[in-house]
Amino acid sequence: MTVIEHLINGKRMAPDPRQQPIFNPSTNEELANVALASRATVEQAIATAQASYPSWRQVPPVKRARIMFRLKDLLERNADKVCALLTREHGKVLNDAMGELQRGIENVEYACGVPELLKGEHSRDVAPGIDAWSEFQPLGVCAGITPFNFPAMVPLWMWPMAIACGNTFVLKPSERDPSAALFIAELGLEAGIPPGVLNVVNGDKEAVDTLLTDERVQAVSFVGSTPVAEHVYTTGTANGKRVQAFGGAKNHAVIMPDADLDNAVSSLMGAAYGSCGERCMAISVAVVVGDTTADIVVAKLSEEISRLKIGDGMDNRNDMGPLVSRALKEKVESYIAQGVEEGAELAVDGRGMQVPGFGNGNFLGANLFDRVREGMVVHRDEIFGPVLCVMRVDSLQEAMDIIDRHQYGNGTCIYTRDGEAARYFSDNIKIGMVGINVPLPVPVAYQSFGGWKHSRFGDLHAYGPDSVRFYTLRKTITQRWPAGGVRESAQFSFPSHS
Numbered sequence: 204m205t206v207i208e209h210l211i212n213g214k215r216m217a218p219d220p221r222q223q224p225i226f227n228p229s230t231n232e233e234l235a236n237v238a239l240a241s242r243a244t245v246e247q248a249i250a251t252a253q254a255s256y257p258s259w260r261q262v263p264p265v266k267r268a269r270i271m272f273r274l275k276d277l278l279e280r281n282a283d284k285v286c287a288l289l290t291r292e293h294g295k296v297l298n299d300a301m302g303e304l305q306r307g308i309e310n311v312e313y314a315c316g317v318p319e320l321l322k323g324e325h326s327r328d329v330a331p332g333i334d335a336w337s338e339f340q341p342l343g344v345c346a347g348i349t350p351f352n353f354p355a356m357v358p359l360w361m362w363p364m365a366i367a368c369g370n371t372f373v374l375k376p377s378e379r380d381p382s383a384a385l386f387i388a389e390l391g392l393e394a395g396i397p398p399g400v401l402n403v404v405n406g407d408k409e410a411v412d413t414l415l416t417d418e419r420v421q422a423v424s425f426v427g428s429t430p431v432a433e434h435v436y437t438t439g440t441a442n443g444k445r446v447q448a449f450g451g452a453k454n455h456a457v458i459m460p461d462a463d464l465d466n467a468v469s470s471l472m473g474a475a476y477g478s479c480g481e482r483c484m485a486i487s488v489a490v491v492v493g494d495t496t497a498d499i500v501v502a503k504l505s506e507e508i509s510r511l512k513i514g515d516g517m518d519n520r521n522d523m524g525p526l527v528s529r530a531l532k533e534k535v536e537s538y539i540a541q542g543v544e545e546g547a548e549l550a551v552d553g554r555g556m557q558v559p560g561f562g563n564g565n566f567l568g569a570n571l572f573d574r575v576r577e578g579m580v581v582h583r584d585e586i587f588g589p590v591l592c593v594m595r596v597d598s599l600q601e602a603m604d605i606i607d608r609h610q611y612g613n614g615t616c617i618y619t620r621d622g623e624a625a626r627y628f629s630d631n632i633k634i635g636m637v638g639i640n641v642p643l644p645v646p647v648a649y650q651s652f653g654g655w656k657h658s659r660f661g662d663l664h665a666y667g668p669d670s671v672r673f674y675t676l677r678k679t680i681t682q683r684w685p686a687g688g689v690r691e692s693a694q695f696s697f698p699s700h701s
């Protein structure tokens with residue numbers, strides 16, 4: 204059986220005995236074993252990154268940028284290979300994998316501008332003969348810990364910018380589908396990143412906890428579920444690190460009675476069921492204003508669901524592939540059972556569906572709950588599967604109150620033709636990313652990404668301008684070169700312009 208190893212100092216290795224199998228979600232066939240790094244192995248990766256830092260930080264930003272240009276080119280030329288690896292282990296449909304990878308490449312494109320992004324801020328003559336400026340210096344060794352659901356894109360949110368800013372990096376991808384991240388890191392080395400500047404360790408909690416407690420690691424970026432995000436944030440900050448940790452979500456779409464309902468419904472279909480609902484920006488709740496509108500929306504959704512094509516992710520004719528694991532499928536099914544017990548109306552039941560030729564896969568049809576109410580577990584929890592809940596309300600304010608009271612605050616959207624309602628919604632809703640007639644308002648690479656409330660721990664958002672700030676330390680220098688022979692007298696009052 205193939206072993207998916209670590210990449211440390213430019214070499215593949217797996218010195219530890221602990222391993223775990225990786226499965227093809229369409230068949231549950233065992234594909235490989237992934238090595239699970241021990242503390243000692245992670246320490247080896249950190250030591251390599253630490254040793255590579257002094258010379259890497261001296262490389263001019265323009266040269267680091269050229270490596271990013273080459274990486275972008277290599278990613279584009281190897282896109283089919285990356286996506287095949289990704290789909291084989293994750294299950295998402297190839298076209299969807301291609302979209303994910305493209306979003307990742309856009310982060311590399313943004314990192315290509317790092318000489319401009321690191322220019323700093325200059326103030327001449329802050330006092331007679333005195334100039335002051337801020338520059339943005341790298342931190343040292345940074346670490347990234349990433350989830351299963353975006354195996355290519357989320358690592359690309361992190362290490363290209365960290366490295367372009369002059370840091371060195373240790374990545375710990377999801378142990379459920381690590382191959383795409385490992386292959387992309389190797390493309391990074393091929394693009395010219397020196398061995399040791401970028402390292403990958405595969406593993407589980409032991410690897411993560413080593414990264415969180417080793418004093419040589421300066422900063423940690425995490426993306427995953429909320430309980431782990433909270434653990435990463437509290438442990439990392441208690442150990443003196445800069446930490447940004449992005450957690451789970453429950454994203455609501457508000458459907459106003461004046462919306463273009465055909466467009467709203469097709470948007471909801473993609474946003475709720477694309478990637479089997481395994482997206483932190485998936486829409487999992489539609490809050491529909493008015494009973495008449497809700498009846499139409501539920502009827503149209505049910506009809507659209509009956510046309511969904513579900514099957515192996517390698518076949519681009521499918522809309523939805525399998526869930527990543529049997530365990531997740533069982534968890535989602537138990538949420539569906541609980542929703543029924545709680546009194547929600549299961550308008551479409553996707554359980555028990557069979558894909559011919561893939562009887563052993565983790566397939567689950569699309570599920571639609573109607574008349575879901577606040578307080579039900581299917582509304583409170585992130586299900587992370589193909590389950591859309593419809594809630595019926597009488598007003599926009601009622602919809603907004605439900606959204607604001609929810610523990611998560613990642614994304615939301617509103618479907619309406621009323622500009623005043625849309626503006627009121629985006630001004631006041633307590634959510635980090637808002638769409639107006641846009642179902643998945645995932646910011647582009649030159650903005651930044653981040654939710655509010657229990658969807659994010661830490662200050663700065665992911666990628667875009669915030670990532671330049673996250674992966675650098677501001678240093679402000681004030682300078683005077685007195686003219687020769689000028690005698691300066693001692694000043695005992697605080698320097699000011701008064």
Ligand code: NAD
Pocket residue numbers: 348349350351352353375376377378406407408411412426427428429431432434449450451452482483585587613654658
């Ligand atoms: P997860 O929290 O189980 O795992 C994420 C990472 O943490 C993995 O690398 C894993 O090895 C590690 N990990 C898991 N348990 C750990 C523990 N007890 N201690 C230390 N490390 C641990 O998440 P997942 O199931 O891989 O991903 C799905 C979750 O990620 C969902 O909740 C989804 O909403 C969230 N997510 C959030 C965003 C965002 O930007 N907010 C983006 C993508 C995914």
